[in-house]
Amino acid sequence: MSDWKKAVPLISLASAALALALFNALEWVHLMPGVQAAKEAAIVDSAFGNVIFITVIIFSVVVAAILYMVVFFRAGPGQEEGARFDASPGKMVEVVWLAASCVLTFGLAAYGSEEFLHLRHDSRADLDVQVKAAQWSWEFFYPSQNVNAAELILPLGKRARISITSEDVVHSFWVPAFRLKQDALPGRVTTLYVTPTVKGEYDVVCAELCGLDHSVMRGKVLVVDPEEFEGKLKGEAW
Amino acid sequence: MKLLTAVVAFAAVTGAGVWALQGPIGQEAAVLVSYLAGFLSFLWLVGGGAAFLDWLHGRHTDHHAGGPAGFNLDHKVIGIQYIAVSMLVLAVSGLMALIMRAELARPGIQFLSHDNYNAVMTMHGIGMVVVALTAIVGGLGNYVVPITIGAKDMAFPRLNALSLWILPPAVLMLLAALALGGMDTGWTAYPPLATRGGVGKMFFLLAFVTVGFSSIFGGVNTLTTILTMRAKGMTLRRLPIFAWSMFSAGVIMVMATSVVAASLIMSVSDRAFGTTFFNAAGGGTALLYQHLFWFYSHPAVYIMILPAFGVILEILPVFCRKPLFGYNFAAASFVGIVALSFVVWAHHTFTSGMWDLLKIPFMVLTEMISIPTGVVFLSALGTMWAGRMRLRAPMLWALGFLCHFLVGGLTGIFLADVPTDIHLHDTLFVVAHFHFTIVGGTIFSFFAGFYYWYPKMFGRMADETLAKAHFWLFSVGFNTIFLPLFYVGTQGGPRRTADYPPEFARPEMIASVGAALAGLATLVFFYNALRSLWAGAPAGPNPWQAKTLEWTVSSPPPAENFASAPQVTDAPYDYGVVDAAA
Numbered sequence: 001m002s003d004w005k006k007a008v009p010l011i012s013l014a015s016a017a018l019a020l021a022l023f024n025a026l027e028w029v030h031l032m033p034g035v036q037a038a039k040e041a042a043i044v045d046s047a048f049g050n051v052i053f054i055t056v057i058i059f060s061v062v063v064a065a066i067l068y069m070v071v072f073f074r075a076g077p078g079q080e081e082g083a084r085f086d087a088s089p090g091k092m093v094e095v096v097w098l099a100a101s102c103v104l105t106f107g108l109a110a111y112g113s114e115e116f117l118h119l120r121h122d123s124r125a126d127l128d129v130q131v132k133a134a135q136w137s138w139e140f141f142y143p144s145q146n147v148n149a150a151e152l153i154l155p156l157g158k159r160a161r162i163s164i165t166s167e168d169v170v171h172s173f174w175v176p177a178f179r180l181k182q183d184a185l186p187g188r189v190t191t192l193y194v195t196p197t198v199k200g201e202y203d204v205v206c207a208e209l210c211g212l213d214h215s216v217m218r219g220k221v222l223v224v225d226p227e228e229f230e231g232k233l234k235g236e237a238w
Numbered sequence: 239m240k241l242l243t244a245v246v247a248f249a250a251v252t253g254a255g256v257w258a259l260q261g262p263i264g265q266e267a268a269v270l271v272s273y274l275a276g277f278l279s280f281l282w283l284v285g286g287g288a289a290f291l292d293w294l295h296g297r298h299t300d301h302h303a304g305g306p307a308g309f310n311l312d313h314k315v316i317g318i319q320y321i322a323v324s325m326l327v328l329a330v331s332g333l334m335a336l337i338m339r340a341e342l343a344r345p346g347i348q349f350l351s352h353d354n355y356n357a358v359m360t361m362h363g364i365g366m367v368v369v370a371l372t373a374i375v376g377g378l379g380n381y382v383v384p385i386t387i388g389a390k391d392m393a394f395p396r397l398n399a400l401s402l403w404i405l406p407p408a409v410l411m412l413l414a415a416l417a418l419g420g421m422d423t424g425w426t427a428y429p430p431l432a433t434r435g436g437v438g439k440m441f442f443l444l445a446f447v448t449v450g451f452s453s454i455f456g457g458v459n460t461l462t463t464i465l466t467m468r469a470k471g472m473t474l475r476r477l478p479i480f481a482w483s484m485f486s487a488g489v490i491m492v493m494a495t496s497v498v499a500a501s502l503i504m505s506v507s508d509r510a511f512g513t514t515f516f517n518a519a520g521g522g523t524a525l526l527y528q529h530l531f532w533f534y535s536h537p538a539v540y541i542m543i544l545p546a547f548g549v550i551l552e553i554l555p556v557f558c559r560k561p562l563f564g565y566n567f568a569a570a571s572f573v574g575i576v577a578l579s580f581v582v583w584a585h586h587t588f589t590s591g592m593w594d595l596l597k598i599p600f601m602v603l604t605e606m607i608s609i610p611t612g613v614v615f616l617s618a619l620g621t622m623w624a625g626r627m628r629l630r631a632p633m634l635w636a637l638g639f640l641c642h643f644l645v646g647g648l649t650g651i652f653l654a655d656v657p658t659d660i661h662l663h664d665t666l667f668v669v670a671h672f673h674f675t676i677v678g679g680t681i682f683s684f685f686a687g688f689y690y691w692y693p694k695m696f697g698r699m700a701d702e703t704l705a706k707a708h709f710w711l712f713s714v715g716f717n718t719i720f721l722p723l724f725y726v727g728t729q730g731g732p733r734r735t736a737d738y739p740p741e742f743a744r745p746e747m748i749a750s751v752g753a754a755l756a757g758l759a760t761l762v763f764f765y766n767a768l769r770s771l772w773a774g775a776p777a778g779p780n781p782w783q784a785k786t787l788e789w790t791v792s793s794p795p796p797a798e799n800f801a802s803a804p805q806v807t808d809a810p811y812d813y814g815v816v817d818a819a820a
């Protein structure tokens with residue numbers, strides 16, 4: 001038992017220090033892209049933050065415990081044999097550990113489900129856009145305006161329904177600034193809902209390996225004021 | 239010599255077949271037929287022919303007739319052959335990784351075309367999958383399982399040799415595919431891309447199917463061996479934990495591999511015979527492949543990782559001089575992982591357009607895997623607690639496993655959680671996560687087990703200083719590669735790209751430097767592994783004072799392992815226990 005008196009405070013201290021250092025390091029490198037350009041991006045970022053929080057703490061506790069054992073439970077010279085242990089597997093520890101991991105797991109899953117339902121809860125939209133992926137470019141069509149465009153133009157604050165399909169192989173439509181991604185499949189239409197919240201120009205990236213020029217299959221999203229939207233769209237049309 | 243003849247015959251038969259048949263039956267079908275012919279000639283000439291005729295006539299086959307580089311039936315020889323094949327493939331695929339990282343050191347195109355990059359990347363991926371599937375399972379598993387359960391050999395020695403010897407043709411096919419082009423799909427080979435590419439893709443698919451069969455044979459053999467060949471007194475509660483992990487992996491190998499084989503054969507058929515399983519224009523669907531593929535390939539990561547857990551839990555008691563903590567719970571959690579592994583595959587298709595509400599059960603089930611995995615970690619930590627740790631090379635690698643696999647597991651939560659996965663799917667974050675689980679898990683564990691059983695296999699100790707240098711160099715290199723890639727992934731860097739925007743120049747450069755370090759570490763490993771064969775200190779039967787059965791016989795063990803059938807009377811890990819039998 002004397003092991004615990006020293007171990008608990010030391011491991012707690014070490015894991016707190018490690019967790020703090022990691023949180024600061026992560027803050028400093030700033031993991032997610034700086035612009036959070038859509039309502040959906042805020043949801044994803046908050047989910048990301050939650051998972052970071054839990055995982056950093058678990059990581060720190062386990063690594064601190066391992067470090068403690070490496071330092072304090074080393075065999076001294078001549079000490080390798082002769083330790084005496086009770087062979088009982090410590091059922092209580094197992095049960096507590098199991099219960100804790102169940103709580104963590106189901107808690108995380110519940111959180112994740114809720115956030116996910118936030119992302120995809122309704123199918124209403126102010127605007128429709130059709131995206132067509134083909135090796136190795138993106139094409140956008142606005143059915144109500146009957147306009148084709150080479151760039152995705154979206155009005156600020158309006159919920160857009162983006163229907164995605166592919167001409168050839170599987171691609172994946174990804175806008176990192178929106179934190180949203182949806183595969184483009186041949187012979188099928190998939191959908192994505194996004195409400196842009198920050199004006200600007202963002203990248204569209206193909207995330208699914210689609211052959212030769214996959215690396216350079218990129219496009220642009222323009223988020224503009226709703227008043228400018230129609231005009232901008234006419235200007236881009238071809 | 240036989241081996242060389244067989245390789246030449248394989249190349250000649252396959253090459254000539256394609257050349258002669260592509261006119262009359264079409265290129266794709268010609269590849270299929272010629273490969274089958276070449277494959278059979280290889281097997282026959284490498285010694286499978288003689289063994290087959292013996293079987294046909296009911297004759298006994300001398301287990302060692304094949305010699306060290308032929309169709310040998312001794313599980314110990316086969317285990318070492320597996321390690322040799324798998325380390326050769328590791329060298330080739332590692333070289334591919336170095337080529338990739340060199341190309342990616344700076345933005346823009348340095349020396350590879352996009353096409354060559356894709357081929358190199360695909361080769362790296364499939365090659366390393368073969369390594370992860372064979373190094374521990376085929377290598378250490380074959381060598382250790384029969385001895386550790388007190389058996390003379392595996393249940394089916396001929397099948398065992400077969401599952402090893404069908405691998406070389408697969409590897410040759412992959413190398414040929416690399417030369418022929420068309421390997422541009424990554425190891426996952428999603429159609430329609432995979433049904434479009436050049437003829438090299440056909441080679442790739444056939445090689446992959448072959449590896450699958452090797453795995454199925456290996457699984458059947460492992461299951462039967464563990465169920466029926468245990469020594470007297472070796473109850474399931476006394477089974478060494480590594481054998482438990484191999485048994486669990488065996489269940490997956492038998493049950494899941496057939497599904498990926500089916501999906502690959504459907505792809506082969508789409509290519510060679512014009513069927514349209516995955517072709518939308520013909521009424522098929524590309525998404526079907528993804529589901530079939532991941533129905534296998536998610537459980538497959540547990541074929542890679544369960545035996546890795548087993549190796550680590552085998553090593554910790556020996557080096558901490560304590561009984562394995564929570565043996566029953568650990569064994570039960572292996573079984574739990576097997577069960578769960580079959581119902582989580584769709585976490586790979588969260589962004590594919592599958593039905594939204596179905597994503598939630600898959601998220602919950604995926605995250606539930608952390609419960610049994612946590613139990614394995616508790617066993618590891620509980621074993622180390624208040625022990626008398628000897629920080630020898632195998633122990634060091636085991637600790638490396640715990641720290642790195644922990645990162646792999648925790649970063650997996652980001653990919654199981656649907657909201658974060660929508661952003662992170664198909665990015666370098668996934669690549670970094672996966673390498674932390676499979677390199678941080680399987681490969682670290684393989685090295686731990688390799689240094690642990692090396693004296694048993696070769697009768698000499700591997701050099702301790704070099705093994706530790708290998709560990710530190712490799713750990714530093716490995717982290718230097720993949721930590722920056724987590725960052726690039728969250729920032730918007732997709733995976734599998736030959737080029738990237740200039741803003742990622744710095745992290746990508748750091749990753750490339752790390753790759754050089756990891757490459758150097760691997761050279762240290764090969765040098766040590768080969769040199770210690772004759773320069774290592776003689777090991778004696780039990781250099782680590784371990785208690786499982788393989789350490790009761792000489793190193794290397796005699797041909798039939800035990801002079802007389804061993805009798806087991808107590809649990810395998812009673813180190814320092816008060817009333818353990820001496």
Ligand SMILES: [Cu+2]
Pocket residue numbers: 133135136170171172206207208209210214217
């Ligand atoms: Cu694409």
Ligand SMILES: [Cu+2]
Pocket residue numbers: 535536582583585586
């Ligand atoms: Cu998976």
